[in-house]
Amino acid sequence: MSEFVLSELKNSIAEITFGTPKSNALPGAILEKLAQTILDEGEKEEVKAILLKSEGEKAFCGGASFDELLAIEELEASTKFFGGFAKVLNAMRNCGKIVVVRVQGKTTGGGVGIACGADYCFATKSSALALTEINLGIGPFVIGPYVERKIGKSQFSAMAIDADFRSADWAEQHNIYHSVSESIEEMDTKLEKFLETLASRSSDALALIKKVSWEGTDHFNELMPDRIHMSASLILEESAKKNIESIKERLRVK
Numbered sequence: 529m530s531e532f533v534l535s536e537l538k539n540s541i542a543e544i545t546f547g548t549p550k551s552n553a554l555p556g557a558i559l560e561k562l563a564q565t566i567l568d569e570g571e572k573e574e575v576k577a578i579l580l581k582s583e584g585e586k587a588f589c590g591g592a593s594f595d596e597l598l599a600i601e602e603l604e605a606s607t608k609f610f611g612g613f614a615k616v617l618n619a620m621r622n623c624g625k626i627v628v629v630r631v632q633g634k635t636t637g638g639g640v641g642i643a644c645g646a647d648y649c650f651a652t653k654s655s656a657l658a659l660t661e662i663n664l665g666i667g668p669f670v671i672g673p674y675v676e677r678k679i680g681k682s683q684f685s686a687m688a689i690d691a692d693f694r695s696a697d698w699a700e701q702h703n704i705y706h707s708v709s710e711s712i713e714e715m716d717t718k719l720e721k722f723l724e725t726l727a728s729r730s731s732d733a734l735a736l737i738k739k740v741s742w743e744g745t746d747h748f749n750e751l752m753p754d755r756i757h758m759s760a761s762l763i764l765e766e767s768a769k770k771n772i773e774s775i776k777e778r779l780r781v782k
């Protein structure tokens with residue numbers, strides 16, 4: 529099973545796991561499946577909350593899949609691909625259930641968007657994060673509203689411009705992570721207790737907390753077509769393909 533999205537119900541919590549062999553970077557098919565799975569689980573009465581996590585002990589998510597980006601040759605395909613990130617974040621926002629995200633390691637680009645789409649986010653000390661899109665010649669346009677909602681426009685803009693990694697402690701101070709642990713084991717122990725308590729809460733109260741937490745975000749829907757177009761057109765430039773090839777090479781030899 530090289531690329532997958534799996535869902536399992538554990539003590540009233542829908543545990544959704546995604547995995548891909550290259551740092552859990554996301555191709556279009558996985559984005560579509562992830563979005564649909566979140567919506568499907570959100571509709572189930574027996575589901576109190578959703579836990580979103582990724583495979584393995586290294587990177588949480590390397591963002592957009594380089595191989596998929598390199599294969600894109602025309603606007604229709606790139607619009608569909610970048611639209612996939614909008615669908616995932618939209619699903620997290622609109623599924624009606626509290627979404628908890630478990631970040632076990634570094635996360636970049638669209639992966640930062642997923643962390644910022646969480647209602648509650650657990651992480652480890654090694655879960656540094658970066659908006660690396662500019663290295664490719666694009667920008668964090670689709671995830672922008674979600675990241676800005678957590679860290680504010682000024683910090684978002686700085687992250688988007690310098691593409692540097694911020695530490696997990698920084699992410700906790702800036703409201704992305706709500707709990708940072710020394711190790712994966714420590715995080716999982718805390719997470720288990722947290723989910724056990726969450727499962728005992730009133731479903732109606734949780735649904736209302738979800739509703740009020742996302743108040744004022746309806747305009748995200750209207751922003752998306754333009755935001756998707758920004759990345760979708762920039763990725764078609766020849767320089768973007770060259771940038772991706774050189775990043776892949778840099779990661780290969782590091």
Ligand SMILES: CC(C)(COP(=O)([O-])OP(=O)(O)OC[C@H]1O[C@@H](n2cnc3c(N)ncnc32)[C@H](O)[C@@H]1OP(=O)(O)O)[C@@H](O)C(=O)NCCC(=O)NCCSC(=O)/C=C/C[N+](C)(C)C
Pocket residue numbers: 549550551553554586587589590591592593594595610613634635636637638639641660661663664667668669670671759775776779780781
């Ligand atoms: C921090 C990263 C993700 C992980 O670091 P690491 O030290 O745990 O692992 P390593 O760098 O050795 O990478 C292992 C292999 O994974 C491959 N990889 C990494 N990221 C990707 C990717 N995005 N697509 C395909 N493959 C990827 C890497 O090449 C290694 O393969 P080999 O073993 O060499 O064969 C670190 O890898 C990193 O910083 N990666 C770059 C991340 C990045 O720039 N992602 C793209 C961001 S753009 C984006 O997400 C756009 C989203 C669209 N939108 C804005 C609309 C949401």
